[in-house]
Amino acid sequence: MAQNAPEETLALLARISQKPGVQSTLVISRENGAIVRTSGLISNSSTANPNSTLPASLENAPDSYSNGRKESGIHSAEDVASIVWSFVGAAGILVDGLDKEDEVKLLRLRTKKNELVIIPDPKFILVAIHDTPPA
Amino acid sequence: MEQTMQQRRDEILAKKAKLAELKYQRELRRQTAASRQSQGSPSDLAQPTPSRADKTRDLDMLLKGIVGERPGSTGPGSPAGGRSTRPTSVISAGQLSSDNEIPPYSSGGGMVDREMQTLSIAPLATVFEFDAEPKKEIITYSKGVQTSTEWSRSKSRGAGDSGSERDESPTRTSKANKRLSRRQKERDEEIRMSLRKEIEEEIKAAQQSSLDAGAGATGSKENFPFKTLTNEELNAVQSSDDFANFVERSTKVLERALDQQYDILADYALGGVDVDEEDEGYGSSGGKKGRRIKEIAQFWDERWSKKRMISDLGFSTKFPELVLASYTKNPSAPHDPDGLIQVWNLHMHDRPEYIFHAQSDVLTAKFSPFHPNLIIGGAYSGQVLLWDTRAKSAPVQKTPLTGSGHTHPVYSLDIVGTQNANNIISCSTDGVVCGWTVDMLSQPQEFLELTSPPPAKTEDMAPTCIAFPQSDPTYFLAGTEEGSIYPCHRYDRAGAKAGVDGRVKYAGHAAPVMSLDFHPARGQIDLGDLVLSASVDWSVKLWKVKPPAATGPSNPTAPGTSANVVEPLLSIPREDLVYDVRWSPVKPSVFALVDGSGSLEIWDVNVDVEVPVQKISPSDAKRGAFASMPSGLGYMNRSLNKLTWERNEGRRIAVGGMDGVVTVFEVGAELGGEVRGEEWSGVKRLVTRLETVGEVNGK
Numbered sequence: 160m161a162q163n164a165p166e167e168t169l170a171l172l173a174r175i176s177q178k179p180g181v182q183s184t185l186v187i188s189r190e191n192g193a194i195v196r197t198s199g200l201i202s203n204s205s206t207a208n209p210n211s212t213l214p215a216s217l218e219n220a221p222d223s224y225s226n227g228r229k230e231s232g233i234h235s236a237e238d239v240a241s242i243v244w245s246f247v248g249a250a251g252i253l254v255d256g257l258d259k260e261d262e263v264k265l266l267r268l269r270t271k272k273n274e275l276v277i278i279p280d281p282k283f284i285l286v287a288i289h290d291t292p293p294a
Numbered sequence: 295m296e297q298t299m300q301q302r303r304d305e306i307l308a309k310k311a312k313l314a315e316l317k318y319q320r321e322l323r324r325q326t327a328a329s330r331q332s333q334g335s336p337s338d339l340a341q342p343t344p345s346r347a348d349k350t351r352d353l354d355m356l357l358k359g360i361v362g363e364r365p366g367s368t369g370p371g372s373p374a375g376g377r378s379t380r381p382t383s384v385i386s387a388g389q390l391s392s393d394n395e396i397p398p399y400s401s402g403g404g405m406v407d408r409e410m411q412t413l414s415i416a417p418l419a420t421v422f423e424f425d426a427e428p429k430k431e432i433i434t435y436s437k438g439v440q441t442s443t444e445w446s447r448s449k450s451r452g453a454g455d456s457g458s459e460r461d462e463s464p465t466r467t468s469k470a471n472k473r474l475s476r477r478q479k480e481r482d483e484e485i486r487m488s489l490r491k492e493i494e495e496e497i498k499a500a501q502q503s504s505l506d507a508g509a510g511a512t513g514s515k516e517n518f519p520f521k522t523l524t525n526e527e528l529n530a531v532q533s534s535d536d537f538a539n540f541v542e543r544s545t546k547v548l549e550r551a552l553d554q555q556y557d558i559l560a561d562y563a564l565g566g567v568d569v570d571e572e573d574e575g576y577g578s579s580g581g582k583k584g585r586r587i588k589e590i591a592q593f594w595d596e597r598w599s600k601k602r603m604i605s606d607l608g609f610s611t612k613f614p615e616l617v618l619a620s621y622t623k624n625p626s627a628p629h630d631p632d633g634l635i636q637v638w639n640l641h642m643h644d645r646p647e648y649i650f651h652a653q654s655d656v657l658t659a660k661f662s663p664f665h666p667n668l669i670i671g672g673a674y675s676g677q678v679l680l681w682d683t684r685a686k687s688a689p690v691q692k693t694p695l696t697g698s699g700h701t702h703p704v705y706s707l708d709i710v711g712t713q714n715a716n717n718i719i720s721c722s723t724d725g726v727v728c729g730w731t732v733d734m735l736s737q738p739q740e741f742l743e744l745t746s747p748p749p750a751k752t753e754d755m756a757p758t759c760i761a762f763p764q765s766d767p768t769y770f771l772a773g774t775e776e777g778s779i780y781p782c783h784r785y786d787r788a789g790a791k792a793g794v795d796g797r798v799k800y801a802g803h804a805a806p807v808m809s810l811d812f813h814p815a816r817g818q819i820d821l822g823d824l825v826l827s828a829s830v831d832w833s834v835k836l837w838k839v840k841p842p843a844a845t846g847p848s849n850p851t852a853p854g855t856s857a858n859v860v861e862p863l864l865s866i867p868r869e870d871l872v873y874d875v876r877w878s879p880v881k882p883s884v885f886a887l888v889d890g891s892g893s894l895e896i897w898d899v900n901v902d903v904e905v906p907v908q909k910i911s912p913s914d915a916k917r918g919a920f921a922s923m924p925s926g927l928g929y930m931n932r933s934l935n936k937l938t939w940e941r942n943e944g945r946r947i948a949v950g951g952m953d954g955v956v957t958v959f960e961v962g963a964e965l966g967g968e969v970r971g972e973e974w975s976g977v978k979r980l981v982t983r984l985e986t987v988g989e990v991n992g993k
Binding site for chain 1: 527537538540541542545547548551552557
């Protein structure tokens with residue numbers, strides 16, 4: 160396996176986000192839910208580049224995004240991050256209850272509108288929201 | 295009056311006298327009893343007669359009557375037990391001691407009795423009663439417990455529990471406790487209040503964000519309970535190995551998930567689903583349904599496949615969805631490694647599962663059939679390389695660039711042997727064949743130099759490819775640049791030395807042999823001696839090789855004279871350079887070839903030996919290296935170099951060539967999959983027929 164430089168690692172994520180059907184991707188920390196990276200999600204703080212890193216700082220005014228969010232149905236990265244984070248936690252509790260030595264490896268959540276693919280790892284969680292194949 | 299008084303006096307006197315008499319008699323009786331016992335005891339020492347025992351018992355009874363029974367001393371059940379034991383004890387006492395010791399002894403017996411009773415009842419009672427007293431002490435313990443509950447209370451308060459029930463608990467404790475914990479309680483109350491406040495805020499924020507989408511942006515800010523990363527932290531995280539590994543792993547999973555074509559939630563009752571593809575005749579190829587061939591995947595990577603040619607292909611034996619492709623160097627990227635291997639996954643279309651590098655062009659590579667993690671390859675530098683899918687992209691082992699191994703390009707290698715004892719056999723274009731063990735590539739285990747047998751003008755031999763039969767790992771065929779195919783032995787054997795067996799020569803091709811393939815022979819009839827060869831002389835030839843042991847006796851000519859030249863069984867002329875030809879791993883009569891015009895042809899010798907049953911070219915969906923080049927080179931860029939069958943099912947074929955695109959086809963049931971018995975016999979009949987024709991022609 161290639162020991163990728165940071166930019167190559169990020170390029171892998173960018174590739175994912177550019178795949179057809181993928182609406183948004185999100186990398187959050189498993190430990191505290193901090194957002195490491197996101198694409199396709201409106202964030203309170205990130206600038207125009209959707210693949211840019213997201214240092215979510217508090218001083219940015221979020222007002223300019225309000226309208227866009229409402230219309231397109233895109234959620235804020237923080238929303239998704241916190242919801243997914245607690246969902247992964249709940250799934251962890253479920254699996255723990257069934258078998259103490261087991262562990263969540265993959266969550267695919269199909270909704271009427273799209274699918275969430277959540278890949279929990281010991282340190283990070285990767286989330287992708289993509290369109291479901293037309294059925 | 296007086297009379298009556300007198301009478302009474304008399305009566306009293308009489309009674310007194312009676313009493314005195316009684317007293318006296320009692321005294322007397324006691325004395326006599328004592329004397330009688332003291333007399334009697336010596337006479338019968340050990341065995342008291344029952345009558346005597348009874349008497350003593352009577353005496354005891356009397357004594358007891360006199361002394362007065364202590365109330366409640368004897369229960370209703372105890373005398374019965376006491377009676378049986380007492381006589382012996384009394385007598386033994388009598389034997390030992392004097393008379394006056396008896397009463398205390400007997401009373402002592404009563405004491406014992408009483409004590410036994412108290413022992414049986416009293417301890418129970420006392421234990422029971424004493425328990426109540428420590429209860430008071432426990433209160434102090436409960437005090438301690440209460441402090442701990444207060445801790446847990448403040449904790450559980452965090453979960454949003456109402457503390458009303460617990461608020462009562464302090465009132466139950468003593469006033470002293472109250473006084474002691476009052477300060478603490480006040481502090482707790484403060485914490486509780488602040489916690490409650492926080493929780494309320496959180497709930498409020500959550501409600502706000504969920505209800506009000508517009509204000510959610512601000513709401514989520516408050517709601518989001520997790521810390522946000524600063525730029526420095528973010529950079530640190532993103533450059534960490536953990537993050538790189540995570541992204542590597544998780545994106546692969548994600549891509550596989552996204553590339554999964556089939557929608558498991560598909561509801562066929564809803565909407566018109568397209569007519570099944572199998573019902574329509576396949577466009578360009580037509581023909582019967584079972585013989586259809588379909589392109590299922592193409593692999594090309596913008597970053598790595600660009601301007602490289604495919605030099606070899608191979609399916610994994612363990613994981614049939616994995617196919618590896620080795621590539622030559624990219625002449626326009628001098629900083630990239632020259633050699634490249636990409637392992638593609640049929641379930642992940644846009645990205646290789648693994649990427650491996652080498653310092654020199656990789657000319658041939660394959661998965662080890664005995665270890666699913668290992669990939670071996672031969673390089674232009676003459677090195678044999680070993681990669682591990684569990685390791686990084688650099689080879690885990692490689693042969694040194696010294697005289698002990700190969701010094702010329704290695705175009706062909708194979709792994710032969712069994713699971714526990716296998717060797718890598720590599721062949722370079724200068725005629726050197728080396729045997730290596732997978733564990734040690736620092737030095738070849740075997741070293742063999744192939745030389746052209748005498749009739750040739752020069753001793754030098756330039757093998758382009760080698761092929762081992764399924765049954766015998768000590769014997770192989772080598773195809774050469776001049777077009778002949780020679781049998782070779784790895785070791786000395788009866789009638790033949792190690793190296794090229796000069797007695798037999800398979801001549802037929804007029805140009806370099808590009809590929810040799812033994813029949814995989816996994817069926818009821820042994821067809822393992824059938825060999826296909828492909829050459830750039832625009833032909834494919836079918837050979838029946840002589841068994842290595844039989845070459846000696848069957849050959850009448852003495853060694854050193856001209857070789858026994860064997861003609862091909864069948865020669866199939868094609869319309870272009872044939873670069874590769876491979877038997878189907880399951881169908882005995884089916885083989886596939888790729889040619890310079892970019893076609894994949896499937897042949898079934900049972901059906902036809904003159905035209906292929908299927909012919910197809912990879913689509914242009916993926917933009918290969920030459921896609922943007924002027925159309926004048928059009929035929930060049932389509933050329934296919936290599937093909938490989940998936941070994942387990944024989945349903946998939948991967949092809950690749952000049953443009954660096956790997957294309958995977960799937961063949962229909964008649965070209966891969968289940969095998970019927972007559973197919974084997976059909977091939978056998980064909981071979982016999984061809985042999986007789988050959989003999990007739992020869993004579």
